[in-house]
Amino acid sequence: MSYINENFLNLQESYLFSTIAKKVAKYSEQNKDRKIIKLGIGDVTRPIVPACIEAMHKAVDEMGTMEGFRGYGPEQGYEFLRKAIIENDYKKRGIDLEEDEIFVSDGAKCDCGNIVDIFAKDNKVAITDPVYPVYLDTNVMSGRSGKYNSKKGIYENIVYLPVTSENDFKPELPKEKVDMIYLCFPNNPTGTVLTKEELKKWIDYAKENKSIILFDSAYESFITEPNIPHSIYEVKGAKDVAIEFKSYSKNAGFTGIRCAYLVIPKTVKGYTKSEEEVLLNKLWNRRTCTKFNGTSYIVQRAAQACYSKEGQKQIKENINYYLENANIIKEGLEKSGYTVYGGVNSPYIWLKVPNNLTSWEFFDKLLEEVNIVGTPGSGFGPHGEGYFRLTAFGTRENTKEAIERIKNWKK
Numbered sequence: 001m002s003y004i005n006e007n008f009l010n011l012q013e014s015y016l017f018s019t020i021a022k023k024v025a026k027y028s029e030q031n032k033d034r035k036i037i038k039l040g041i042g043d044v045t046r047p048i049v050p051a052c053i054e055a056m057h058k059a060v061d062e063m064g065t066m067e068g069f070r071g072y073g074p075e076q077g078y079e080f081l082r083k084a085i086i087e088n089d090y091k092k093r094g095i096d097l098e099e100d101e102i103f104v105s106d107g108a109k110c111d112c113g114n115i116v117d118i119f120a121k122d123n124k125v126a127i128t129d130p131v132y133p134v135y136l137d138t139n140v141m142s143g144r145s146g147k148y149n150s151k152k153g154i155y156e157n158i159v160y161l162p163v164t165s166e167n168d169f170k171p172e173l174p175k176e177k178v179d180m181i182y183l184c185f186p187n188n189p190t191g192t193v194l195t196k197e198e199l200k201k202w203i204d205y206a207k208e209n210k211s212i213i214l215f216d217s218a219y220e221s222f223i224t225e226p227n228i229p230h231s232i233y234e235v236k237g238a239k240d241v242a243i244e245f246k247s248y249s250k251n252a253g254f255t256g257i258r259c260a261y262l263v264i265p266k267t268v269k270g271y272t273k274s275e276e277e278v279l280l281n282k283l284w285n286r287r288t289c290t291k292f293n294g295t296s297y298i299v300q301r302a303a304q305a306c307y308s309k310e311g312q313k314q315i316k317e318n319i320n321y322y323l324e325n326a327n328i329i330k331e332g333l334e335k336s337g338y339t340v341y342g343g344v345n346s347p348y349i350w351l352k353v354p355n356n357l358t359s360w361e362f363f364d365k366l367l368e369e370v371n372i373v374g375t376p377g378s379g380f381g382p383h384g385e386g387y388f389r390l391t392a393f394g395t396r397e398n399t400k401e402a403i404e405r406i407k408n409w410k411k
């Protein structure tokens with residue numbers, strides 16, 4: 001008999017974005033004449049920039065030659081990319097990292113999900129609420145949660161840290177001791193940020209409690225304001241307690257190409273039950289060598305090209321395009337009387353649902369009455385109830401049209 005991992009039965013029926021995709025497909029099938037504008041999942045629409053395309057063409061050609069062909073690459077990523085990451089993403093910000101502290105991968109979603117492998121099952125996990133569902137679901141899958149309480153919409157044994165307009169979207173430190181803390185800033189889904197001083201509190205907490213911060217900075221390229229850290233390592237002490245997830249998906253539009261990286265400084269430690277220190281870098285390296293054969297050479301060359309002068313310029317243009325979309329959404333909604341958050345240092349706009357509707361009721365109305373898809377706040381957790389997320393990753397034309405439709409909408 002093959003017994004299953006019963007933790008999977010503890011998960012909600014479907015992953016948030018799959019549920020939305022199914023609902024939209026059904027509506028679209030029944031209303032073939034409608035033009036549906038999708039501002040739901042944070043998927044990009046701008047093409048890959050020419051610098052990356054050229055780099056990939058060149059890499060493909062190399063693969064067809066005796067001298068240029070590559071088979072399995074280093075599991076942790078090629079030296080050329082890890083060096084470029086250190087120079088551009090860290091050294092320029094005054095952060096010193098070594099090559100073997102960087103692990104190149106095929107996506108931050110996988111990294112965020114896989115990292116749980118190296119942690120004990122009985123660690124207490126804290127997540128902000130609302131939250132990117134991958135952090136929670138992967139801890140449920142690996143048995144770190146208790147049962148789901150459908151009345152409250154929460155799992156036992158998970159510490160939820162509310163981020164709502166009441167606390168200005170700044171999570172408070174947990175009242176009880178936690179071992180693993182997920183933070184994502186600029187935040188998905190609320191689009192809000194923390195300053196260096198605000199993040200410092202978390203570093204101090206983690207040091208005091210020997211906890212680990214799992215910091216997702218997938219959206220750092222959208223930061224426009226000063227004093228907002230682009231990397232957690234800009235904050236003093238973070239190299240002792242934080243793992244950082246970075247992605248090329250949102251800045252360079254690699255959602256379909258797949259490339260990301262994980263930073264585990266060799267100063268970050270976990271503990272055995274007998275309180276011996278173990279370097280997490282060592283554990284992750286061991287896991288990576290066993291379970292991963294490296295990101296494709298062609299893709300890593302594309303990622304390297306993001307750091308060239310041309311690449312940087314072209315990527316900046318795309319980011320500015322999305323930030324302008326965010327501004328169009330934010331201003332348009334505000335003019336229509338909505339209360340809106342985010343959208344300044346982030347491609348996400350988080351709005352308060354009007355007329356006391358639930359997030360899902362608003363989702364249905366928006367889809368059926370003005371044919372716009374967004375993401376219901378409650379899909380990200382119980383404290384997302386009453387909120388709704390729109391993404392700025394659409395085309396300019398669709399973004400403008402969506403806002404016009406909302407402006408003219410008799411809710």
Ligand code: MLT
Nearest residue numbers: 040041042043109132188
């Ligand atoms: C989102 O819409 O929250 C993200 O695009 C999903 C992801 O990055 O996996």
